[in-house]
Amino acid sequence: MLLTRAYEDRAQELWSKGLVVESLHGSQGQEAIGVGVCYGLRPDDVIIPSLRTRAAFLVRGVSVRQFLSGMLGKATGAAKGKATAHHMGSKDAGILLGSALVGSSIPVAAGAALAFKMRDEDRVSVCFFGDGATERGDFHEGLNLAGVMKLPAVFVIENNLYAEFTPISKHFAGTSLAARAEGYGFPGVTVDGNDVLAVYDAMSEAVARARAGEGPTLLECMTYRQRGHSSSHPPTEGRDPAEVESWLKRDPILLFKAELAHRGLLGGGALALIDASVAEEIEDAVRFAVDSPLPDPAELYRDVYAPAETSEAAR
Numbered sequence: 001m002l003l004t005r006a007y008e009d010r011a012q013e014l015w016s017k018g019l020v021v022e023s024l025h026g027s028q029g030q031e032a033i034g035v036g037v038c039y040g041l042r043p044d045d046v047i048i049p050s051l052r053t054r055a056a057f058l059v060r061g062v063s064v065r066q067f068l069s070g071m072l073g074k075a076t077g078a079a080k081g082k083a084t085a086h087h088m089g090s091k092d093a094g095i096l097l098g099s100a101l102v103g104s105s106i107p108v109a110a111g112a113a114l115a116f117k118m119r120d121e122d123r124v125s126v127c128f129f130g131d132g133a134t135e136r137g138d139f140h141e142g143l144n145l146a147g148v149m150k151l152p153a154v155f156v157i158e159n160n161l162y163a164e165f166t167p168i169s170k171h172f173a174g175t176s177l178a179a180r181a182e183g184y185g186f187p188g189v190t191v192d193g194n195d196v197l198a199v200y201d202a203m204s205e206a207v208a209r210a211r212a213g214e215g216p217t218l219l220e221c222m223t224y225r226q227r228g229h230s231s232s233h234p235p236t237e238g239r240d241p242a243e244v245e246s247w248l249k250r251d252p253i254l255l256f257k258a259e260l261a262h263r264g265l266l267g268g269g270a271l272a273l274i275d276a277s278v279a280e281e282i283e284d285a286v287r288f289a290v291d292s293p294l295p296d297p298a299e300l301y302r303d304v305y306a307p308a309e310t311s312e313a314a315r
């Protein structure tokens with residue numbers, strides 16, 4: 001969580017200097033979701049993150065170097081400078097794809113779960129998306145398929161109370177997004193998305209259900225986006241200051257530090273050591289990304305189309 005937070009803050013500074021080639025959609029305040037969910041998974045499970053699930057990438061093994069290079073459009077980024085880090089996937093890290101189309105990855109995650117079921121593999125497919133994405137038809141299609149076919153999937157709502165600038169009360173008249181799962185015939189669970197241990201526990205149960213062939217779970221993680229929709233927007237523009245203030249007190253990192261202190265697990269300057277190693281990793285990645293070359297124009301079409309024989313082999 002600390003690495004993700006430091007990454008986001010540093011990326012914002014680089015963006016202000018004009019070094020980042022995309023708008024950043026910061027995940028400050030939402031780090032416990034990606035961490036709690038991904039610690040509940042095996043390496044051979046797959047995830048599809050949302051544009052705000054930065055922590056999940058780092059937990060799954062994407063390096064900060066690779067991520068920052070992508071954001072700077074450098075040849076050393078995951079997509080070799082042809083796409084930014086924003087919507088990246090990683091075969092090695094079991095990250096299927098990112099998509100700019102809100103909600104479009106939900107049926108894709110159901111499809112991955114269907115493949116696992118057809119192959120008799122006990123792997124799980126996880127999809128992250130925001131509260132706004134639950135208003136899309138893709139949400140209905142993906143969850144309905146998963147429910148009918150009892151697919152090994154976990155659908156994770158990062159309910160940060162806003163979809164771009166629209167508060168949830170303006171796009172949803174009900175009281176619980178998790179309750180929607182009932183309409184698809186499987187459990188919906190609401191959890192404090194700022195409590196990393198609560199997320200981990202709920203995820204572990206959902207994963208156990210999925211692996212046991214009992215079907216999907218809809219996991220609604222309640223959280224708060226501490227920044228504006230993207231780096232192009234003022235932070236918390238148009239929101240009630242009391243609302244912002246109350247959520248800052250429930251910052252997931254503050255909560256977890258308090259929990260660790262309560263359990264007596266922060267002795268020996270542990271936090272200072274972690275902070276120092278995070279700072280070192282971030283600054284190393286910044287140097288690496290800034291010094292990396294831009295992509296060679298001759299590379300433009302490489303890796304864009306699969307050669308026919310590769311497509312054949314993939315079947």
Ligand SMILES: Cc1ncc(C[n+]2csc(CCOP(=O)(O)OP(=O)(O)O)c2C)c(N)n1
Nearest residue numbers: 052100101102130131132133160162163164
């Ligand atoms: C189909 C589609 N419609 C609109 C957009 C523009 N857009 C990008 S992010 C976003 C808000 C999504 O809100 P939510 O799903 O709650 O996720 P959050 O940004 O809050 O994490 C919108 C409307 C888009 N990318 N795709």
